Amino acid sequence: MKLSIIGSGYVGLVTGACLANVDQHVTCLDIDEKKINKLRNGIIPIYEPGLEGLIKEKVASSSLTFSSNISETVKNTDVIFIAVGTPTNKENDSADLSQVYSCAEEIAKNIKNNTIVILKSTVPVGTCDKIEEIINLSNPSINFDVVSNPEFLREGSAIFDFENPDRIIIGTKEKNSISTLNSIYKKQIKNNFPVIFTTRRSSELIKYASNSMLAMRIIFINEIADLCEKVGANVEDISLGIGLDKRIGPDFLNAGPGFGGSCFPKDARALVESGKSYNAPQNLLKAVIDGNEKRKENLSKRIIEVAKNRKNIGVLGVTYKANTDDIREAPSLSIIPDLINKGFNVSIYDPQASRDGIKEFEEANWESDIYSVAKKSDCLVILTEWSEIISMDLKKISDIMTQPIIIDFRNLFSLDSFKKLNIEYHSIGRETINSHKEVE
Ligand SMILES: NC(=O)c1ccc[n+]([C@@H]2O[C@H](COP(=O)([O-])OP(=O)(O)OC[C@H]3O[C@@H](n4cnc5c(N)ncnc54)[C@H](O)[C@@H]3O)[C@@H](O)[C@H]2O)c1
Incomplete structure (x- = not known):
């Protein structure tokens, strides 16, 4: 069976490499010729643990190839995945589906009989119907099926997640497609990972509802953390206490700087917009989005309040989470420009984030490691949970900096770690440790 994947980004490349790993012949396609040339030359355009090795192995065994010739590849493919971006629209908060529909047009012109088109991109309900319409309009006599198969991988553990999914959602009622999808996911099925067959519309909505539910948990625990700070409670104990309730569970209860990344913010906005257009308001989610925006503003205010007249701020981690180079909608994108506009000098260290072309970071200084940032800073702000x-080495930090302050928006350290160190330590939803006086 010949598979092609349109869109060679985080989802497309991982899907392509993992499917090539189960004896399929896969072509990863992209409109961006530079990206395809890089891939052909063995340069992987994104950082995702394990991906480079897997891609190189599959290219060497000829099960994975790259092309920017979408029309030619589509003509010779049995199964076409669409994994292009669905960002927020520039004019409103709905999903911009132009990349998806442009793929549909390209497929419509070149599709052969009995092809299955699988939509992996995250899209509002009805998008698969629309793709079907576009293909039918160009090619009314052809036999094909459009299947919804949303992706749930997490950047940073994407290969593991693809191979060990919590569930695979497949939206189609066509028997042939069901049997083809069963064969594509044979490894996961053999390993007893759950596969849910449903309608296309339910499948599309499951993805938005999942991301929105996770975003809600993040905002919930963040607001509880704010209350903890006011009343002298500890948010980690609260998370433990509520997470042990089996009906609630322990995941996604870490207080932090708010959610970012390429999925949660845009998907939450798109679901609110869908709710509006069908007159089914998503009020809870609207509050979650507003709460997240407010949180980023409050974090800048908090840094400024704690730093007082110290003007040199070091930021450790700018990606929206660890183990990815992705900074889309990361809290750092609003916090760093805020600090610079208020007259602070900002130094940055991140193990993977790209330094180039990010206008929000243009006036900051990039350093090559944590301790070089510490040397230039009066106050360190932790935004990402990189290992x-x-x-x-906190002792080394306390030796390098004079009267050091750490503001840790990820709660990476136990409060006890600071009891004997000359560091003022602020975290989220926990007591502030100010050992400066005790050490003196
Ligand atoms: N990144 C994630 O963690 C993740 C997880 C699950 C689902 N998703 C969803 O998967 C989709 C893709 O996300 P991503 O992060 O991989 O996006 P991405 O921006 O990393 O990659 C998209 C790729 O599609 C290419 N492209 C755009 N239009 C094209 C066209 N007409 N023809 C060919 N290629 C085209 C772009 O050049 C880009 O390389 C989105 O809908 C996203 O919401 C993402």
Whole structure:
């Protein structure tokens, strides 16, 4: 069976490499010729643990190829995945489906009989119907099926997630497609990961509802953390206490800087917009989005309040989470420009984030490691939970900086770690440790 994947980004490349790993012949396609040339030359355009090795192995065994010739590839493909971006529209908060529909047009012109088109991109309900319409209009006599198969992988553990999914959702009622999808996911099925067959519309909505539910948990625990700070409670104990309730569960109850990334913010906005257009208001989710925006503003205010007249701020981690180079909608994108506009000098260290072309960081200084940032800072702000930051030498930090302050928006350290160090430590939803006086 010949598979092609349109869109060679985080989802497309991982899907392509993982499917090539189960004896399929896969072509990853992209409109961006530079990206395809890089891939052909063995340069992987994104950072995702394990991806580079897997891609190189599959290219070497000829099960994975790259092309920017979408029309030619589509003509020779049995199954076409669409994994292009669905960002927020520039004019309103709905999903911009132009990349998806442009793929549909390209497929419509070149599709052969009995092809299955699988939509992996995250899209509002009805998008698969629309793709079907576009193909039918160009090619009324052809036999094909459009299937919804949303992706749930997490950047940073994407290969593991693809191979060990919590569930696979497949939206189609066509028997042939069901049997083809069963064969595509044979490894996951053999390993007993749940596969849910449903309608296309339910499948499309499951993805938005999942991301929105996770976003809600993040905002919920963040607001509880704010209350903890006011009343002298500890948010980690609260998370433990509520997470042990089996009806609630322990995941996604870590207080932090708010959600970012390429999915939660845009998907939450798109679901609110869908609710509006069908007159089924998503009021809870609207409050979640507003709460997240407010949180980023409040974090800048908090840094400024704690730093007082110290003007040199070091930021550790700018990606929206660890183990990815993705900074889309990361809290750093609003916090760093805010600090610079208020007259602070900002130094940055991140193990993977790209330094180029990000206008929000243009006036900041990039350093090559944590301790170089510390040397230039009066106050360190932790935004990402990179393991390198978790394992940083706090004693060395306290030796390098004079009267050091750490503002940790990820709660990476136990409060006890600071009891004997000359560091003022602020975190989220927990007591502030100010050991400066005790050490003196
Ligand atoms: N990134 C994630 O963690 C993740 C997880 C699950 C689902 N998703 C969803 O998957 C989709 C893709 O996300 P991503 O992060 O991989 O996006 P991405 O921006 O990393 O990649 C999209 C790719 O599609 C290409 N492209 C755009 N239009 C094209 C066209 N007409 N023809 C060919 N290629 C085209 C772009 O050049 C880009 O390389 C989105 O809908 C997203 O919401 C993302």
